[in-house]
Amino acid sequence: xxxxVAVLTAIDGERADAxxxxxxxxxxxxxxxxxGDAEAFxxxxxxxxxxxxxxxxxxxxxxxxxxxxAQEVFLRFYRYIHTLQAGRAISTWxxxxxxxxxxxxxxxxxxxxxxxxxxxxxxxxxxxxAGQDVQEDFSLREERRILQAALxxxxxKARAAIVLRDFQGLETREVAKILGVSExxxxxxxxxxxxxxxxxxxxxxxxxx
Numbered sequence: 001x002x003x004x005v006a007v008l009t010a011i012d013g014e015r016a017d018a019x020x021x022x023x024x025x026x027x028x029x030x031x032x033x034x035x036g037d038a039e040a041f042x043x044x045x046x047x048x049x050x051x052x053x054x055x056x057x058x059x060x061x062x063x064x065x066x067x068x069x070a071q072e073v074f075l076r077f078y079r080y081i082h083t084l085q086a087g088r089a090i091s092t093w094x095x096x097x098x099x100x101x102x103x104x105x106x107x108x109x110x111x112x113x114x115x116x117x118x119x120x121x122x123x124x125x126x127x128x129x130a131g132q133d134v135q136e137d138f139s140l141r142e143e144r145r146i147l148q149a150a151l152x153x154x155x156x157k158a159r160a161a162i163v164l165r166d167f168q169g170l171e172t173r174e175v176a177k178i179l180g181v182s183e184x185x186x187x188x189x190x191x192x193x194x195x196x197x198x199x200x201x202x203x204x205x206x207x208x209x
Contacts (some may be wrong), residue, residue: 028040041081045074048094051095059098069105096178099164099179103156147201149200150196154196158192162189172190
């Protein structure tokens with residue numbers, strides 16, 4: 001076996017082992033949380049708060065709404081934790097609820113004032129470290145602004161699909177399970193989203209040229 005193949009195989013094996021350990025830990029915490037162990041429930045929140053908030057931020061478009069969504073997601077997690085089946089991935093359930101909550105919030109708050117990207121970046125710790133090139137920081141902020149604006153123009157399913165696939169790094173089959181559609185549909189949503197984001201970026205750059 002070539003050295004490169006052996007290394008890749010070892011890495012894949014380590015990832016699989018880490019995933020199995022993570023699932024085992026989740027199931028242990030879930031069992032304890034269902035039995036009323038508050039520390040176990042808190043540990044689950046700590047494990048998944050980054051993924052929930054990160055997904056909500058991309059879907060909702062601003063940190064205030066994202067925080068509201070995350071709070072609602074974990075409130076539902078507390079209410080319905082007894083319905084989660086053993087052996088099922090907690091992350092799949094949380095992603096699905098996050099998508100649904102963000103969609104519901106979007107319907108209720110269409111006219112709410114948008115928080116500026118600069119405020120979002122400040123809240124999320126995106127400010128550059130001292131000494132970082134100002135032009136480089138401006139370019140990064142501008143790219144994020146364009147990307148978030150482009151995401152906001154996408155249909156709900158397409159936005160959810162590309163956020164889960166490209167930003168959260170889930171596999172297509174996982175995204176399909178979360179959204180309740182086929183893998184072919186997910187690929188179609190992602191293709192549409194990527195095309196529209198590129199067109200939006202090209203138009204935005206053209207306006208600024």
